[in-house]
Amino acid sequence: MGHFLELKPTPDQTFRIIGHGSRGDLVRTLALSHEAEEQHDYERGCNIRYHAFQHIVELLPEDEPTPLDRNHPNTLAAMEIVLGSGVDNFLAGDAELAAAQFELLLDCDSEDALGCTPMLALCYVALGEWDSLEDMMLDVDEKSALKPLLRAILAYAAEGDIDPATLAALARHREFCEELLLAEHPTDERYVQDISSERPSRQALARELYLRCEPALVHHAELLSVLREHLRK
Numbered sequence: 001m002g003h004f005l006e007l008k009p010t011p012d013q014t015f016r017i018i019g020h021g022s023r024g025d026l027v028r029t030l031a032l033s034h035e036a037e038e039q040h041d042y043e044r045g046c047n048i049r050y051h052a053f054q055h056i057v058e059l060l061p062e063d064e065p066t067p068l069d070r071n072h073p074n075t076l077a078a079m080e081i082v083l084g085s086g087v088d089n090f091l092a093g094d095a096e097l098a099a100a101q102f103e104l105l106l107d108c109d110s111e112d113a114l115g116c117t118p119m120l121a122l123c124y125v126a127l128g129e130w131d132s133l134e135d136m137m138l139d140v141d142e143k144s145a146l147k148p149l150l151r152a153i154l155a156y157a158a159e160g161d162i163d164p165a166t167l168a169a170l171a172r173h174r175e176f177c178e179e180l181l182l183a184e185h186p187t188d189e190r191y192v193q194d195i196s197s198e199r200p201s202r203q204a205l206a207r208e209l210y211l212r213c214e215p216a217l218v219h220h221a222e223l224l225s226v227l228r229e230h231l232r233k
Contacts, residue, residue: 005059007066014069017059017078026052026077033084046092049085056082057104068108079105083114090119091215095126112139118146118212125150125216130157145173145209156223167230175206177231180224185210 004024008016019025029052036045056078060066070076086101102120106112117139124133134154140147148170152162171177179185185207194204217224 005055007059010069012069014067015075016069016072017056017075019074024074026056026074026081030077030081030084033081046085046088049081049088052078052081053085053101060104060108065107065110067110070109070113079109079114082108083116083119086116087119090123090126093215095123095216099123099127099129118144121146121150122213122216125153125213126219128157128219130154145170145176145206146213148173149176149213152227153220153223156226162227162230171231173206175202176209179203179206179210181228181231185214187211 004020006018006020006024008018010016017026022028029048033045033048033052036042036048068075068079070079082101082105086098086105089095089101090098099120102116102123105114105116106120117136118141121133121136121140124130124136133150137147137150137154140150148166151166152170155162155166187207191204191207194201195208200208
């Protein structure tokens with residue numbers, strides 16, 4: 001591993017992941033994973049990211065935050081690989097591994113420039129780690145529909161029901177609530193074109209958020225049922 005990836009300190013008290021040869025070129029590795037997905041070979045794209053992640057995590061010291069220099073292209077690519085692999089594992093149902101990957105990324109970038117906090121929050125929902133979720137709520141974007149959804153989940157976990165104020169905050173995100181009430185959430189050609197456009201519709205963005213939340217929500221069918229019952233009133 002050490003012959004193609006190297007961790008080097010910088011004068012700014014950060015670290016860079018230096019690559020040697022084609023195997024160490026993480027910008028290229030990331031591009032290859034995206035090319036595989038463009039060819040609809042999603043399994044290959046996931047495998048490319050996960051294998052690269054394994055080499056990256058072996059490079060980083062255990063139990064010691066290692067701030068990375070995201071202005072360095074190869075280092076930024078490494079961070080994006082960790083993020084992408086975490087999303088892959090979360091969507092595949094392995095929230096525990098995904099949470100570890102997102103936590104690692106936050107240890108390497110406390111500013112969360114890549115925005116992995118929402119995904120980590122959803123991992124905690126899937127795992128039922130309510131204290132961990134509560135601790136990070138301040139870092140979740142107030143403008144996102146995810147924030148009131150997470151508050152509703154925490155309320156239900158603590159009280160067995162959802163208070164009116166929390167429901168009212170969630171209801172303000174009309175398109176997302178409509179998505180929550182749907183029985184199916186198709187990712188057909190119409191959706192793909194919409195979400196891939198320069199200005200996706202609010203409905204497409206709501207579906208995209210729901211699809212991100214779904215792997216966590218399926219672990220709490222009763223909660224989702226209660227939430228839908230309240231939203232229908």
